[in-house]
Amino acid sequence: MAGMVQASHTLDVATRGKGFIEITRELADWVESVAGRDGLLTVFICHTSASLTIQENADPNVRRDLADALDLLAPEDRPYAHQEEGPDDMPSHIKSMLTTVSLSIPIKDGKMTLGAWQGVYLIEHRASPHQRKVALSFIGHSAGA
Amino acid sequence: MAGMVQASHTLDVATRGKGFIEITRELADWVESVAGRDGLLTVFICHTSASLTIQENADPNVRRDLADALDLLAPEDRPYAHQEEGPDDMPSHIKSMLTTVSLSIPIKDGKMTLGAWQGVYLIEHRASPHQRKVALSFIGHSAGA
Amino acid sequence: MAGMVQASHTLDVATRGKGFIEITRELADWVESVAGRDGLLTVFICHTSASLTIQENADPNVRRDLADALDLLAPEDRPYAHQEEGPDDMPSHIKSMLTTVSLSIPIKDGKMTLGAWQGVYLIEHRASPHQRKVALSFIGHSAGA
Numbered sequence: 001m002a003g004m005v006q007a008s009h010t011l012d013v014a015t016r017g018k019g020f021i022e023i024t025r026e027l028a029d030w031v032e033s034v035a036g037r038d039g040l041l042t043v044f045i046c047h048t049s050a051s052l053t054i055q056e057n058a059d060p061n062v063r064r065d066l067a068d069a070l071d072l073l074a075p076e077d078r079p080y081a082h083q084e085e086g087p088d089d090m091p092s093h094i095k096s097m098l099t100t101v102s103l104s105i106p107i108k109d110g111k112m113t114l115g116a117w118q119g120v121y122l123i124e125h126r127a128s129p130h131q132r133k134v135a136l137s138f139i140g141h142s143a144g145a
Numbered sequence: 146m147a148g149m150v151q152a153s154h155t156l157d158v159a160t161r162g163k164g165f166i167e168i169t170r171e172l173a174d175w176v177e178s179v180a181g182r183d184g185l186l187t188v189f190i191c192h193t194s195a196s197l198t199i200q201e202n203a204d205p206n207v208r209r210d211l212a213d214a215l216d217l218l219a220p221e222d223r224p225y226a227h228q229e230e231g232p233d234d235m236p237s238h239i240k241s242m243l244t245t246v247s248l249s250i251p252i253k254d255g256k257m258t259l260g261a262w263q264g265v266y267l268i269e270h271r272a273s274p275h276q277r278k279v280a281l282s283f284i285g286h287s288a289g290a
Numbered sequence: 291m292a293g294m295v296q297a298s299h300t301l302d303v304a305t306r307g308k309g310f311i312e313i314t315r316e317l318a319d320w321v322e323s324v325a326g327r328d329g330l331l332t333v334f335i336c337h338t339s340a341s342l343t344i345q346e347n348a349d350p351n352v353r354r355d356l357a358d359a360l361d362l363l364a365p366e367d368r369p370y371a372h373q374e375e376g377p378d379d380m381p382s383h384i385k386s387m388l389t390t391v392s393l394s395i396p397i398k399d400g401k402m403t404l405g406a407w408q409g410v411y412l413i414e415h416r417a418s419p420h421q422r423k424v425a426l427s428f429i430g431h432s433a434g435a
Contacts, residue, residue: 004149004284004294006329006430008398039151040187040282042330042394046405048346054246055238056193061226062238069219069239074359081351093345093352094359101344101408102394104187104247106282108153113280115191118246135403137330137396139284139294139429140151149294149429184296185332185427199391200383201338206371207383214364214384249332249392251427253298258425260336263391284429285296 005142007034011134015050015124018088020063023134024120027105028112030136036107039140043103043120046133049092050124051099057119070095070125092125099123107140150287152179156279160195160269163233165208168279169265172250173257175281181252184285188248188265191278194237195269196244202264215240215270237270244268252285295432297324301424305340305414308378310353313424314410317395318402320426326397329430333393333410336423339382340414341389347409360385360415382415389413397430 009030015021023043031041045052056062074094076087083090103120106113114120122132154175160166168188176186190197201207219239221232228235248265251258259265267277299320305311313333321331335342346352364384366377373380393410396403404410412422 004151006294008328008396008403010403038153040185040284040330042396044394044396044403046403046408048344048405048408053242054193055242059227059229062235065225065227065235066239066242069242073218073363080355082349082355084349090352090355094356097343097345097356097359098243098363098388100245100390104189104249104282104394106153106187106189106280108280113153113155113189113191115193115278118191118193133405135396135398137394139330149296183298185330185429198387199338200387204372204374207380210370210372210380211384211387214387218363243388245390249334249394249427251298251332251334251425253425258298258300258334258336260338260423263336263338 007138009136011136013122013132013134015130015132017127017129018124020121020123022119023122027120031107031138034138035142035144036138037110037141037143039107039138041105041107042137044135045101046135048096049126050122050132051096051101052103053099053121053123054118055121056117058117073098088127095125152283154281156281158267158277158279160275160277162272162274163269165266165268167264168267172265176252176283179283180287180289181283182255182286182288184252184283186250186252187282189280190246191280193241194271195267195277196241196246197248198244198266198268199263200266201262203262233272240270297428299426301426303412303422303424305420305422307417307419308414310411310413312409313412317410321397321428324428325432325434326428327400327431327433329397329428331395331397332427334425335391336425338386339416340412340422341386341391342393343389343411343413344408345411346407348407363388378417385415
């Protein structure tokens with residue numbers, strides 16, 4: 001009978017400017033590396049101009065349409081008060097607010113309880129490449145404990 | 146002095162096309178069934194065209210206005226690249242991205258710490274009825290442990 | 291070797307009408323007060339017309355632009371069905387749905403894993419001052435356990 005364990009990690013993700021980067025595999029690999037069996041994985045992005053979402057991992061057009069939708073909701077050509085960091089910065093903050101910085105995913109039998117078509121994505125909202133940090137937490141039962 | 150426990154479950158929710166379905170009672174019943182006392186309930190929907198929200202549970206007009214607001218933010222009559230699954234599919238993905246797939250609710254004395262007017266809702270974004278899966282996780286102290 | 295602990299608390303936040311109120315310090319103080327070392331902090335707002343976000347804590351213009359963006363996404367001058375609680379109420383529910391009611395933040399070495407520019411904010415969406423309740427949960431290892 002295993003007790004409860006807690007593990008944490010920081011994932012480094014290099015982005016290439018605006019776009020969706022799938023991190024599902026990296027999350028699954030980390031859960032496996034800590035022998036997480038049943039519990040909760042939390043994914044937290046340590047930035048305010050990039051964010052997280054869980055979306056369809058099949059047709060790449062879905063991500064293209066999602067990016068277009070975010071551009072319409074937070075256009076660059078609005079007279080923002082915050083202009084110092086470039087025209088893509090304030091829209092990035094709005095997009096971050098409308099999506100999410102934290103996701104909590106139950107872990108069952110060592111696997112994320114994702115649906116068949118769900119992939120976990122980091123969304124880079126800035127125009128230029130960035131190094132992004134994603135904090136991971138697992139709490140639950142471990143096969144090794 | 147009870148130790149920490151972890152429990153998980155899958156809730157099946159049948160939807161009848163676009164609309165808000167309250168699942169507050171089902172969540173409360175499950176927390177009670179695992180004798181959860183103090184800890185954290187996580188609710189995760191395993192889909193990308195349905196999502197979760199916590200909203201006012203009193204006036205049904207609130208949900209009607211929320212649905213209208215989502216329709217305005219993700220209209221069906223936009224020239225989406227992703228068209229294969231019908232005109233309601235891509236708006237569903239956008240609405241899912243703008244609301245949430247995971248909710249974490251503290252549990253205190255066996256009850257969710259919901260405010261008086263808060264209900265937990267599954268939002269079906271597709272036009273036709275679907276069978277939806279919601280993964281639940283409780284971590285914390287149990288009355289039975 | 292410390293075991294896992296669970297702690298909970300309710301934070302009372304007085305708002306002064308529409309605006310962003312930073313609660314980062316209050317969260318950090320509470321985690322310190324329960325000697326939380328490594329684990330997960332969950333922040334849950336018990337209301338449907340105020341919400342949470344993590345955003346840039348440097349230039350105050352960012353919050354001004356975020357508030358303007360929310361006003362554009364949920365304007366007061368739309369013919370909402372739900373009108374009884376004033377013209378600012380239904381927009382508040384929409385803004386709450388588009389931001390979030392729950393945030394989960396990993397705790398590492400006693401500190402939230404926030405990025406350098408991340409602050410945690412309660413967003414009051416109503417025009418008049420309110421008393422808001424925020425439920426906190428910590429699960430993880432404690433220095434005192």
